[in-house]
Amino acid sequence: MFLKSNSPRRMAVVAGAATLGVLLAACSASPNGSSKGETDGSTLVAYTGQAGDYQINFNPFSPSRIGGLGTIYEPLFFYNKAEVSEPVPLLGTEQVWNADGTELTVSLRDDVTWSDGEPFTAADVVFTFELLKSTPGINSSGFDGTVEAVDDTQVKFTFDAPVFVKGPDFMATPIVPEHIWKDVNPEQDVIEKPVGTGAYVLGDYKPQAFTYTANPDYWGGVPALENIRYVALSGNQAGADGIAAGTIDWQTGPIPDIQNTNKNFPSYDHFTQWQSQMVLASCSSAEQGCEGPQTDPAVRKAIYYAIDRTQLNNLAFEDTAGEVSPTFALTPSQDTFVSDEVQEKVAPMSADVDASSEILEEAGWVKGEDGIYAKDGERLSLTIEVVTGWTDYITALDVLASQAKAAGIELTAAQSSWNEWTDKRVNGNFELAIDSLWQGPVSDPYYVYNYFFASSSGAKVGEAAGNNYSRFSSPTVDSALEQLATLPLDDAAARQPLFDTIQTEIVDAMPYIPILTGGTTSIWNTADFSGWPSDDDLYAFPAVWSSFDAAEIFKRLEPQG
Structure with a gap:
């Protein structure tokens, strides 16, 4: 009887990122903000939102990695999720599908060496994909085909069924060197000395900061930007x-x-894109070992209706966030994918306490004398995990706690370091966590569903999950995803009924409670560096923490100092 309101549509006009912020000490600066010394053009200082010291790990398949994707470990092709465009050749130069979508032939560069001087060949590509297939814990793309080397510069992928839609994910897999990784446990080993084919190699490392330096033997030519220093x-x-x-x-x-x-x-300017969908992610599945009131779908829906998103946007995000759909089709660019069977196309911007209360009471929750609901002796009290230093999210949780209390729900924030927060999510040791769902390589909701709702990317509590850390599992959704993977992206007539099925299921279960769509805003130094993405040339998604995109941006930048 709910999910039927029709809130007015509104787009944010400016943007503040929904996740991250920054500092660096030690370098002197002029009064107008131009950088000096360490940030004089030879070294770009970047901050990704890391709260607390880095713990060294350049394993590209590890959820606790601190870097390396794109800069050190390259995929076959780069896909620009910021706009519709052709894939950019990297280690691969050409990809050709057969008519049925069951065979993909990729031509490789023949002038590439690993940063330790060993030659890159088709054997490395075959090894990487066989590693994925034999290690489910790192196989977030769901690669289930076979791969063979036709010769040193050509590989062929073969699948039992058409997999057109999965191609971009497979082609964006970081390739690792067989001569090193044949002795590596990709799930557990920490990589301290990464070897890759990218434009940069690891320079110095300290827990407070590490540096990439330009790879003098990079196949694409030595980048103009000499050094990149990431700070914690x-x-x-x-x-x-x-x-x-x-x-x-x-x-x-x-x-x-x-x-x-x-x-x-x-000396600075800002640039914004809207792609990250802010959520209260839940450890949702009691069957998978999750514990707490959030395992009840009624609780998750009650929280959804308790949120006053207009107030939250104003107090926590400077009115820079936009509407979000409970279907997680990105609004407004993916509105055509939203099912007609979902009557509430976007989340309500104002709270509906009556709806929240009715949902809880129908599920057997009873309001106690303290104003908080309870059931079977358990108060409706939940802890939300957040990273220390993420002040916008911390402010958001203060606001959410006040709003939820008005609906008889107690929410408490628990701050921890990024590493601790990540460990809790990955292993299922949490009730709720504030986070964002990200989009796929092309503008299509299949990817967010496959990343975050496919049971193959989940795990039992205590075991490392992939992107589906909510542990959501639905055979109906899994079946629809499998069918979508066989269809071309432009076959709307065949695909939409499958989207209808998925959206009906996830709106009903709501393992990720939609908050708002956050504007991702970068602030960058335009005095010392040129070549940043712009409306006229949006060649990559402009977020420093979006690793493959950042790697492309680093290669485009020209120092001006």
Whole structure:
């Protein structure tokens, strides 16, 4: 009887990232924010939102990796999710499908060496994909085909059924060197000395910062940007201070008065894209070992209706976020995919406490004398995990706690380091976590469903899950995803009934509670570096933490100092 309101459609006009912020000490700066010393053009200082010290790990398949994707470990092709475009050849130069979508032939570069001097060949590609297939814990793309080397510069992938839609994910797999990785446990081993084919190699490493240096033997030519220094900092306020001091060159996260970035800091500008869908992710499945009130779908839906998204957007995100669909089709660009069977196309922007209460009471929850619901002696009290220093999210949780209390639900925030937060999510040791769902390589909702709702990417509590850390499992959704994988992306008539099925299931279960669509905003140094993405040339998704995109941006930048 719910999910039927028709809230007014509204798009955000400016953007603040829904996740991350920054700081760096040590470099001097001029009063107007231009950078000096370490950030003088030879070294770009970047901050990804890392809260607390880095723990070294450049294993590209590990959820606790701190870097390396794109910069060190390259895929076969780069896919630009910021706009519709052809894939960019990297280690692969050409890809050709057969008419049935069951065979994909990829031609490889013949002038590539690994950073330790060994030659890159088709055997490395075959090894990487066989490694994925034999290790389910790292196979988030669901690769289930066979791969063979036709010769040193050509490989052929063969599948039992058409897999057109999975091609971009497979082609975006980081390739690793067989001569090193044949002795590596990809799920457990920590990689301290990464060897790749990318434009950069690892330079110095310390827990507070590490540096990439330009690869002198890069097949694409030595990049103009010589060094990239990633720093581990304390949070968003520190980031704002770093921008003001001119000691950070690129961060993706909020700063005060973000619309006037260039006016306040003439050496900087900001740029925004809307793609990350903010959620309260739940450990949803009691069958998989999740414990707590959040395993009841009624509780998740009650929280959904308790949220006043207009107030939340104003108080936590400077009115920079946009609407979100409970189907997780990205609005408005993917609105055509939203099922007619889902009557509430976007989440309500105001709270509906009556709806929240009715859902809980129909599920057997009873409000106690303290105003909080309870059932079978268990109070409706939940802990939400958040990373220390993510001040926008921490503010959001303060607001959500107040809103939920009005609906008889107690929410408490628990802050921890990024590493601890990640470990809790991956292993299922949480009740709720504030996070974002990301989009796939092309603008199509199949990817977010396959990443976050496929049971193959989940795991029992205590075991490492893939992207589906909510542990959601539905044979109906799995079947629809399997069928979608066999259909061309442009076959709307055949695909939409499958989207209808998936959306009906996930709206009903709601393992990820939709909050808002966050604007991803980068603040970057335009005085010392040129070549940043723009509306006229959106060649990559402009977020420093979007690794493959950031790697393409680094290769385009030209130091001006």
